[in-house]
Amino acid sequence: MTIQVAVCGPRDCTGEDESNAREIGRLLAERGAVVICGGYTGVMAAVASGARSAGGMVVGILSRADREHAGPDLSIVIPTGVGEARNNIIVNSGDAVIVVGGSWGTLSELALAMRHGRIPVVQLGGWRLLDRAGRPVAGVRYVSSPREALAATGFWPDH
Amino acid sequence: MTIQVAVCGPRDCTGEDESNAREIGRLLAERGAVVICGGYTGVMAAVASGARSAGGMVVGILSRADREHAGPDLSIVIPTGVGEARNNIIVNSGDAVIVVGGSWGTLSELALAMRHGRIPVVQLGGWRLLDRAGRPVAGVRYVSSPREALAATGFWPDH
Amino acid sequence: MTIQVAVCGPRDCTGEDESNAREIGRLLAERGAVVICGGYTGVMAAVASGARSAGGMVVGILSRADREHAGPDLSIVIPTGVGEARNNIIVNSGDAVIVVGGSWGTLSELALAMRHGRIPVVQLGGWRLLDRAGRPVAGVRYVSSPREALAATGFWPDH
Amino acid sequence: MTIQVAVCGPRDCTGEDESNAREIGRLLAERGAVVICGGYTGVMAAVASGARSAGGMVVGILSRADREHAGPDLSIVIPTGVGEARNNIIVNSGDAVIVVGGSWGTLSELALAMRHGRIPVVQLGGWRLLDRAGRPVAGVRYVSSPREALAATGFWPDH
Numbered sequence: 141m142t143i144q145v146a147v148c149g150p151r152d153c154t155g156e157d158e159s160n161a162r163e164i165g166r167l168l169a170e171r172g173a174v175v176i177c178g179g180y181t182g183v184m185a186a187v188a189s190g191a192r193s194a195g196g197m198v199v200g201i202l203s204r205a206d207r208e209h210a211g212p213d214l215s216i217v218i219p220t221g222v223g224e225a226r227n228n229i230i231v232n233s234g235d236a237v238i239v240v241g242g243s244w245g246t247l248s249e250l251a252l253a254m255r256h257g258r259i260p261v262v263q264l265g266g267w268r269l270l271d272r273a274g275r276p277v278a279g280v281r282y283v284s285s286p287r288e289a290l291a292a293t294g295f296w297p298d299h
Numbered sequence: 300m301t302i303q304v305a306v307c308g309p310r311d312c313t314g315e316d317e318s319n320a321r322e323i324g325r326l327l328a329e330r331g332a333v334v335i336c337g338g339y340t341g342v343m344a345a346v347a348s349g350a351r352s353a354g355g356m357v358v359g360i361l362s363r364a365d366r367e368h369a370g371p372d373l374s375i376v377i378p379t380g381v382g383e384a385r386n387n388i389i390v391n392s393g394d395a396v397i398v399v400g401g402s403w404g405t406l407s408e409l410a411l412a413m414r415h416g417r418i419p420v421v422q423l424g425g426w427r428l429l430d431r432a433g434r435p436v437a438g439v440r441y442v443s444s445p446r447e448a449l450a451a452t453g454f455w456p457d458h
Numbered sequence: 459m460t461i462q463v464a465v466c467g468p469r470d471c472t473g474e475d476e477s478n479a480r481e482i483g484r485l486l487a488e489r490g491a492v493v494i495c496g497g498y499t500g501v502m503a504a505v506a507s508g509a510r511s512a513g514g515m516v517v518g519i520l521s522r523a524d525r526e527h528a529g530p531d532l533s534i535v536i537p538t539g540v541g542e543a544r545n546n547i548i549v550n551s552g553d554a555v556i557v558v559g560g561s562w563g564t565l566s567e568l569a570l571a572m573r574h575g576r577i578p579v580v581q582l583g584g585w586r587l588l589d590r591a592g593r594p595v596a597g598v599r600y601v602s603s604p605r606e607a608l609a610a611t612g613f614w615p616d617h
Numbered sequence: 618m619t620i621q622v623a624v625c626g627p628r629d630c631t632g633e634d635e636s637n638a639r640e641i642g643r644l645l646a647e648r649g650a651v652v653i654c655g656g657y658t659g660v661m662a663a664v665a666s667g668a669r670s671a672g673g674m675v676v677g678i679l680s681r682a683d684r685e686h687a688g689p690d691l692s693i694v695i696p697t698g699v700g701e702a703r704n705n706i707i708v709n710s711g712d713a714v715i716v717v718g719g720s721w722g723t724l725s726e727l728a729l730a731m732r733h734g735r736i737p738v739v740q741l742g743g744w745r746l747l748d749r750a751g752r753p754v755a756g757v758r759y760v761s762s763p764r765e766a767l768a769a770t771g772f773w774p775d776h
Contacts, residue, residue, distance in 0.1 A: 225702035
């Protein structure tokens with residue numbers, strides 16, 4: 141079966157996040173992976189745009205029950221109608237999860253992906269977590285470039 | 300955007316339902332439509348098999364949070380993890396809904412599609428509804444063949 | 459544990475449905491049962507009003523993520539934010555399900571309750587179902603009064 | 618309407634988390650608030666136990682579609698059947714959210730509560746968040762005792 145990679149990130153993202161997300165979309169499409177995203181603006185639109193520019197397939201899993209505000213680069217649109225609960229569906233749909241940038245919604249997706257426990261979770265930019273003793277919480281694979289993000293999923297180790 | 304058609308029906312279906320679902324899948328794929336289904340056995344597997352046989356794209360929207368029991372003919376797998384609430388997501392994802400055969404789960408999808416109100420709902424085989432006065436409840440487009448089912452969606456009016 | 463009874467029915471209901479729902483709410487409250495409902499108008503408001511008039515506890519499981527439009531007689535409000543998928547939650551929360559009146563949304567709840575398979579499903583008023591051979595579909599317990607509805611749940615056999 | 622407070626925390630919690638959760642449950646019940654929790658073990662069971670010891674009302678919003686593994690101190694049980702998506706429902710149901718201790722699931726609830734944006738979010742124990750510049754992310758009200766937790770919700774300012 142085709143590899144599906146969930147790419148998460150904020151609506152209101154930085155220019156760097158947007159550029160990173162577009163590059164990740166392009167790299168995933170070139171490797172034949174399906175991109176799963178939230179289907180709206182910001183990082184979601186950027187990863188969709190990057191993937192479509194390379195002829196890739198993008199699935200937008202929307203919070204709304206209709207297609208309103210869905211981005212123009214989605215190949216398939218899933219209007220879940222379950223609101224923020226759609227974040228769980230995005231995460232469950234990925235063989236790996238790549239998080240770009242930081243926001244509360246994005247953090248909830250990162251946390252759900254880590255809770256899931258069976259998939260690689262990669263973070264590029266965004267927030268850091270410290271435990272009660274002030275040490276970084278283990279588990280998330282922090283990277284510093286789109287190519288490193290793909291490598292860290294484990295599916296394309298040589299990027 | 301590509302037309303997405305949700306095809307619903309029971310896991311435990313009749314041979315006729317299965318044959319109808321396979322034919323509907325094939326016809327939809329030939330017309331370039333994306334098939335949305337529940338991703339498991341019975342009508343779901345038959346429509347997926349028909350669509351894939353014609354090179355079509357099939358999205359399986361699963362009740363489980365993982366890929367267990369997912370059928371072999373799905374192009375894209377969405378393991379929602381929301382249980383039977385995934386029926387709403389299947390219905391919301393269709394520009395039209397075609398129901399093949401009858402069961403309680405299938406009836407819930409038909410009812411949700413009718414409640415949705417903005418999409419054509421077509422039924423081939425299965426149960427009938429009477430109102431308090433014993434008259435058929437209006438709204439569902441009953442058909443008697445796969446080709447009529449496609450025509451009744453309104454997207455392919457000439458067959 | 460306290461018995462929880464889900465009472466479902468349309469927003470736009472008949473006066474008879476409304477009066478039946480109010481009476482069912484009152485009877486359930488008098489028997490110490492918790493009423494689970496959708497929390498908005500029509501049958502939902504009537505059953506809540508009836509239960510509160512007898513000092514009962516009513517839980518409103520809302521489709522919205524906030525309390526807007528929630529009825530005034532709810533003891534506890536659960537704004538699920540999952541849209542129509544909340545119908546599944548209402549049904550799952552009942553030790554029995556009583557359906558009053560008919561609409562597509564109500565039918566979806568009846569169908570989900572029957573699909574659930576492990577709980578008594580009682581219908582007062584509303585639509586009827588025929589199978590492919592034109593015979594009534596088995597399973598739903600049709601009744602003709604609020605007292606019969608309670609008796610048919612099996613929890614209060616002598617009403 | 619009665620104040621509803623969502624209390625979140627891990628299944629596998631520390632003894633201190635458990636003792637804090639029990640005390641929070643007791644204090645909330647004494648103030649007439651309804652406790653909303655996840656309904657299983659760890660912090661969820663502790664807050665339920667504390668609330669029931671003071672005669673309070675506790676709603677358990679379960680991930681499963683049935684009552685299996687539900688704790689013994691729940692007044693009302695809502696078996697959502699939507700899996701981890703139930704975390705959103707817990708958060709939406711609170712007029713305030715108190716998080717006790719740290720885990721990925723708990724962090725997802727904290728993040729969803731902060732994303733919600735309209736309710737006070739209080740944390741006792743658990744993880745800390747740093748932004749890209751290494752500064753604490755603003756918004757969460759960190760406290761160091763159960764009484765401070767209640768005060769920080771804003772509903773009982775003088776505790």
